[in-house]
Amino acid sequence: xxxxxxxxxxxxxxxxxxxxILILRRRKDRxxxxxxxxxxxxxxxxxxxxxxxxxxxxxxSDFTFFLGMGKLVTSLTMTLFYFLMYYLYLCVYGxxxxxSLTRAVFVCTALRVLLCLMPQNHWFRNESTVLWGVLRNxxxxxxxxxxxxxxxxxxxxxxVLRHVWLLVTLSFLFYIPVAxxxxxxxxxxxxxxPKTVCYMIxxxxxxxxxxxxxxx
Numbered sequence: 001x002x003x004x005x006x007x008x009x010x011x012x013x014x015x016x017x018x019x020x021i022l023i024l025r026r027r028k029d030r031x032x033x034x035x036x037x038x039x040x041x042x043x044x045x046x047x048x049x050x051x052x053x054x055x056x057x058x059x060x061s062d063f064t065f066f067l068g069m070g071k072l073v074t075s076l077t078m079t080l081f082y083f084l085m086y087y088l089y090l091c092v093y094g095x096x097x098x099x100s101l102t103r104a105v106f107v108c109t110a111l112r113v114l115l116c117l118m119p120q121n122h123w124f125r126n127e128s129t130v131l132w133g134v135l136r137n138x139x140x141x142x143x144x145x146x147x148x149x150x151x152x153x154x155x156x157x158x159x160v161l162r163h164v165w166l167l168v169t170l171s172f173l174f175y176i177p178v179a180x181x182x183x184x185x186x187x188x189x190x191x192x193x194p195k196t197v198c199y200m201i202x203x204x205x206x207x208x209x210x211x212x213x214x215x216x
Contacts, residue, residue: 002057005193009050012196016043019203023210031091035206038084042199045077068126072116075136079112082143085168089150092209093157105146111139130180137179144172160208167205171198 020043024036049070056063086105090097115121115136121128152165174195177188 006054006057008193008196009054012200013043013047013050015200016040016046016203019043019207023207027210031088032210034084034088034091035210038081038088039203039206041077041084042081042203045074045081048073048077064126065124068123071126072121072123075116075140076113079109079116079140079143082140082147083109085147086150089147089154092161093154101146105143108139108143108146112136112143115139133179137176141172141176144168148172158209160205164202164205167198167202171195171202174198 016039020036020038020040022036023032023039026032027036049067052063052066052070055061056067083105086102089095115132118132118136121132121136148165148168151161151168155162155165174191178191178195181188
């Protein structure tokens with residue numbers, strides 16, 4: 001299992017980081033910059049968690065601190081990813097910014113970051129109670145819900161992006177059991193694999209948009 005999971009994790013990180021760089025090189029407009037930046041934030045953030053996880057399989061050492069810190073960094077960068085997705089939505093679809101909606105996005109993002117930074121999460125001991133797992137994910141789920149709804153409403157406007165809402169929805173459906181009860185049922189951690197596949201498909205969709213916008 002450790003070899004298969006490790007190869008998958010490394011392949012995902014390389015894929016995400018390379019795709020983010022390619023998108024930024026291909027598109028110099030605001031949409032391309034937002035897409036490429038979001039992908040790089042996702043890939044680089046996940047590296048803080050996945051690299052220690054892979055090393056932990058093969059090196060006899062205590063990685064508790066690095067695994068916990070990696071989870072903290074990943075939690076923050078995933079939040080930033082969806083924050084950027086909101087502005088990507090406004091840019092791609094030419095929507096006028098709604099102040100109430102923008103305020104909701106900022107509030108959800110700020111609450112998520114604040115709750116993630118609270119010492120009660122015990123990140124550096126790589127421990128977390130179910131209560132704090134639920135608390136810090138409430139604003140994150142709200143932020144994800146906003147993104148899902150926005151991209152769903154515009155699903156027919158740009159054909160290549162029509163499944164973005166579905167991929168985000170599936171990623172959250174796989175993520176929720178892990179975030180809420182994986183401490184009680186560790187086997188649920190396996191759901192992070194299909195969640196990561198959803199992100200890889202989403203990254204590929206962004207790459208297609210960046211490569212052939214004139215055909216969309």
